[in-house]
Amino acid sequence: MLSVFSSPGHYVQGRDATAALGPEMLRLGLTGPALIVAAPSAERLLSDTWRATFKAADTDYTVHRFGGECSRAEIARITAAAQNAAVLIGAGGGKALDAARAAADDLALPFVSCPTAASNDAPCSALSVIYTDDGEFDAYQLVARNPALVLVDSSAVVQAPARLFSAGMGDALATWYEARTCVAGHVKNMRGGASTRSAAALAELCHRTLLADGPAALSAVRQHLLTPAVERLIEANTLLSGLGFESSGLAAAHAVHNGLTAAPQTHDFLHGEKVAFGVLTQLVLEGAPTTELNQVLEFCCTVGLPVTLGGLGLPGADLALVRTIAERTVAPGETIHNEPFLVDAPMVADALLAADSLGREFSPASGG
Ligand SMILES: [Zn+2]
Missing domain, CATH: 3.40.50.1970 (Rossmann fold)
Incomplete structure (x- = not known):
């Protein structure tokens, strides 16, 4: 390839x-x-x-x-x-x-x-x-x-609502986790080729920039102020994440986003907000260690990204609806099939509910 x-x-x-x-x-x-x-x-x-x-x-x-x-x-x-x-x-x-x-x-x-x-x-x-x-x-x-x-x-x-900036961090947060999965699995990126060291390095830098500068940048954006931290985050959300996802590839997190759109209740939530919950779901699906799950939970809670189904307009986790979301997530051609193991709807439904449970335990105030 x-x-x-x-x-x-x-x-x-x-x-x-x-x-x-x-x-x-x-x-x-x-x-x-x-x-x-x-x-x-x-x-x-x-x-x-x-x-x-x-x-x-x-x-x-x-x-x-x-x-x-x-x-x-x-x-x-x-x-x-x-x-x-x-x-x-x-x-x-x-x-x-x-x-x-x-x-x-x-x-x-x-x-x-x-x-x-x-x-x-x-x-x-x-x-x-x-x-x-x-x-x-x-x-x-x-x-x-x-x-x-x-x-x-x-x-x-910086004149746009701060919620948009947060959502961009949710989308950018996914870049490294999805890139890592695609690189390890030697699957095709969004342009049909193998990843490069360059793309993987940019995805990793995107992740590091979010963790280092994300909270300070969001604080400035809430006041419509343009600071060096904001410039770095704009670059992370736009350039690093864009190059990283396109040239390394997408995996479960974005497929979960697409699955969530099957529930009309999520339509008022932004792409990056749904992707952020997709990251948590992907890590649960991949069996990621608690330290990594907690890092994602903490980051999302700090910058106002949802970590529960309730935070995406789906309180109470209606099981039939979760099954519908899971079916949509594993539709043929979805990027969840870039995961290095076979993924089916029951696995995704359980991962969605387990991610939701982790989120509720981590942040009882986030609802659901
Ligand atoms: Zn995206």
Whole structure:
């Protein structure tokens, strides 16, 4: 098997980075009319800066207001709006970026990723997660190319709700545990190749950065302050986690996330919040030692990530529902089958309930 490492062409991050968007695109040869797929919050925050930066770069652009769900219907609306565009820009949270990326792929246009929250590891990747219009996980869409440019405006990130930042830590927390499993099992990464030492090292650095800087960074973000710890966490949530997951691979934690979306009660919870509980479930499934379980429990409780089913809108752990979630988690093609042993629904149901029990014992206040 060939080793494959995948990454965006260019990564820019920092205070007021949006002001550099036009010139950066110009420098990379991304000229011509641009369509910005913008979440409403991104448009509110950045529309004045877009006007100035694209004027400076002499680039025409139009804005398509993102409909809220990364569904086939929304992707078709973007594709229709982009008929005269030479480049697509996504601005907002994970779903706005994913929808813009999928539309750019359909049109074979270059894609520029401008996350305004550090809430997940999607911005750097060549992967869009497609949902139904009702918010249930539908499919992964692998696109041909990673973004030509990822530009993260840290000033925008600290204006977003702190809960989004926490959720990004949940998504980033999974990176090393899933990478470790994939590397040990010699399974394929998200680009169909073997992992590299580079990808594994980035995943491990992601984990170390979260533990070292996560709580201090979250404290600053709660006050909308931009500090070096926040910059390091933005990089961990966006770049390290993105490169780590894509080029090392996913395992049980993300499959548990997909399983949880089968319960409509979880739809108000963020991707990274469900992934965090997926990490705990994966470690239980893998028989991880108590010290490691406690490290994850403590980190999640410190940064406000759920460690129980109750913390994800599923109090009382209805057994029929847990079975439905477990069935969805082990669906054919799910990344849980990257675990180095056969996994079936009863094993996952027990791991979900055992993780929930650990979480309740560790943090009685977290409910459930
Ligand atoms: Zn994720």
